[in-house]
Amino acid sequence: MKTLMKKVTIVSLLILSSVILFSFNKSNENTNFKQDQPTECRYGQCRATAASTGNRCLHCVSNEGDSYCWQHK
Numbered sequence: 147m148k149t150l151m152k153k154v155t156i157v158s159l160l161i162l163s164s165v166i167l168f169s170f171n172k173s174n175e176n177t178n179f180k181q182d183q184p185t186e187c188r189y190g191q192c193r194a195t196a197a198s199t200g201n202r203c204l205h206c207v208s209n210e211g212d213s214y215c216w217q218h219k
């Protein structure tokens with residue numbers, strides 16, 4: 147009986163964490179969508195994701211037609 151309880155707890159924890167992860171991804175999408183709006187950049191914003199924060203890189207590209215800033219080339 148104790149084993150069953152343990153299994154049930156683990157399964158509920160798994161479901162709970164997937165729900166949390168799912169909503170987290172959703173809010174991330176929204177953030178990215180906002181950042182896709184026109185920026186101050188002359189040739190557009192870097193399309194890379196900053197490894198430190200997980201957010202989109204805020205640097206501007208230096209040349210027309212470039213997708214990534216000097217840091218993410």
Ligand SMILES: [Zn+2]
Pocket residue numbers: 192193194203204205214215216217218
């Ligand atoms: Zn960048």
